[in-house]
Amino acid sequence: DLGSSLRGALDGLRGKSRISEEDVQAVVKEIQRSLLQADVDVDLVMDLSDSIETRALEEEPPAGTSARDWVLRIVYEELVELVGESTELPLEPQTIVLAGLQGSGKTTSAAKIAWWFSKKGLRPAVIQTDTWRPGAYEQAEEMAERAEVDFYGDPDEDDAVKIAREGLEATADADVQIVDTAGRHALEDGLIDELEDIESVADPDHNLLVLDAAIGQEAKEQASRFEGAVGIDGVVITKLDGTAKGGGALAAVNETDSTIAFLGTGETVKDVERFEPSGFISRLLGMGDLKQLTERVERAMEETQEEEGDWGPEDMLDGEFTLKDMRKQMEAMNKMGPLDQVMDMIPGLGGGMMDQLPDDAMDVTQERMRDFEVIMDSMTDDELENPRQIGRSRTERIARGSGKPEERIRELLEQHKMMDRTLNQFQGMGDADMERMMKQ
Ligand code: GDP
Ligand code: MG
Numbered sequence: 167d168l169g170s171s172l173r174g175a176l177d178g179l180r181g182k183s184r185i186s187e188e189d190v191q192a193v194v195k196e197i198q199r200s201l202l203q204a205d206v207d208v209d210l211v212m213d214l215s216d217s218i219e220t221r222a223l224e225e226e227p228p229a230g231t232s233a234r235d236w237v238l239r240i241v242y243e244e245l246v247e248l249v250g251e252s253t254e255l256p257l258e259p260q261t262i263v264l265a266g267l268q269g270s271g272k273t274t275s276a277a278k279i280a281w282w283f284s285k286k287g288l289r290p291a292v293i294q295t296d297t298w299r300p301g302a303y304e305q306a307e308e309m310a311e312r313a314e315v316d317f318y319g320d321p322d323e324d325d326a327v328k329i330a331r332e333g334l335e336a337t338a339d340a341d342v343q344i345v346d347t348a349g350r351h352a353l354e355d356g357l358i359d360e361l362e363d364i365e366s367v368a369d370p371d372h373n374l375l376v377l378d379a380a381i382g383q384e385a386k387e388q389a390s391r392f393e394g395a396v397g398i399d400g401v402v403i404t405k406l407d408g409t410a411k412g413g414g415a416l417a418a419v420n421e422t423d424s425t426i427a428f429l430g431t432g433e434t435v436k437d438v439e440r441f442e443p444s445g446f447i448s449r450l451l452g453m454g455d456l457k458q459l460t461e462r463v464e465r466a467m468e469e470t471q472e473e474e475g476d477w478g479p480e481d482m483l484d485g486e487f488t489l490k491d492m493r494k495q496m497e498a499m500n501k502m503g504p505l506d507q508v509m510d511m512i513p514g515l516g517g518g519m520m521d522q523l524p525d526d527a528m529d530v531t532q533e534r535m536r537d538f539e540v541i542m543d544s545m546t547d548d549e550l551e552n553p554r555q556i557g558r559s560r561t562e563r564i565a566r567g568s569g570k571p572e573e574r575i576r577e578l579l580e581q582h583k584m585m586d587r588t589l590n591q592f593q594g595m596g597d598a599d600m601e602r603m604m605k606q
Contacts, residue, residue, distance in 0.1 A: 271404030
């Protein structure tokens with residue numbers, strides 16, 4: 167599925183310290199595929215792609231962030247930017263008018279939103295003003311009953327504006343008054359006029375535009391008509407329990423410069439959720455645990471920031487580089503990523519110099535690292551401080567003590583020597599470089 171190919175593209179970044187244009191493009195391509203499939207407007211997808219590419223290539227990842235995590239974070243932030251935050255709906259008395267085409271789910275949403283507010287301890291009422299659709303009154307009344315909320319309607323009256331006015335008076339005791347309106351197939355002028363009149367009578371705190379999740383490219387035009395008529399400050403996306411992902415509605419959000427308030431996820435009054443960016447994004451991309459992934463990134467970054475006081479690259483340049491330093495560095499590497507990446511973060515030392523080193527100079531694989539830890543546990547303090555004194559007989563002793571082959575111990579000593587040599591190169595740096603580094 168789509169989520170897994172995006173995950174695949176992100177996994178392609180695993181273990182990489184530098185992000186190439188091709189890497190970013192592979193990720194962006196998968197995101198584009200997912201979003202277009204979810205009916206997101208092409209222009210929005212292109213804008214998002216540009217932002218992700220620019221940021222991933224131009225911005226410096228914070229210390230301790232791997233390429234994969236960094237790109238994932240940018241992708242997530244830009245997607246949140248695209249879908250927006252949830253419409254603010256304070257839990258206080260207010261009036262809401264629902265607008266939208268026939269069949270979009272207004273009447274169902276009116277009852278759902280009323281039910282939602284009632285669960286928050288407020289007293290809601292639904293006012294039904296649809297005089298066009300046969301059975302609209304009965305449908306709304308029945309749903310309000312299921313939601314156990316106040317209801318007003320008048321099946322014998324055909325003046326929708328009058329019903330609205332009387333309904334608002336009749337339900338004045340309610341905290342939240344939700345006015346359901348009529349909607350016909352096309353955006354006829356008569357309908358828009360009626361909506362405008364109801365809106366001026368109700369003087370609502372929120373005009374919510376109700377959109378079917380299956381809405382495609384026509385969302386933009388619809389939204390601009392309703393925006394022009396009454397001003398839209400929130401969107402309700404219905405029928406998300408179906409196959410449609412609701413991406414089309416984002417064009418409406420963008421067009422009206424509004425946000426998403428609620429999601430409808432079924433036919434009963436309880437099938438309603440407050441919009442929440444991460445869940446919606448996961449649904450859009452078909453990636454179930456995006457939030458979890460990004461939380462992991464956040465956590466890793468926080469941890470790194472906390473631990474930076476304990477160990478920083480500057481410590482390696484501070485006097486003799488011992489096995490104890492190497493061990494600390496290996497521990498830090500677990501959190502901060504590969505050493506070459508850590509060194510890249512130091513201004514003045516970055517890319518060029520590290521690229522000239524032999525590939526394996528800084529390469530300590532997880533498995534070797536674990537062996538090295540065990541080996542160092544079998545060394546004396548003196549040996550850890552002065553590894554150069556470790557000859558053949560000490561190596562044999564350490565091998566017996568650690569249960570690791572002598573070969574591994576020689577590897578460890580070789581690795582230490584290589585790192586020591588590398589660090590000596592850096593020690594020739596001027597004071598200005600050092601100062602900059604300390605500030606990192
Ligand atoms: P209105 O014409 O805008 O008032 O739309 P309605 O509220 O009458 O809904 C039209 C149809 O869509 C009805 O059959 C509803 O049961 C159905 N519907 C509305 N919201 C949802 C939803 O979130 N999920 C599903 N599956 N059906 C919905
Ligand atoms: Mg209706």
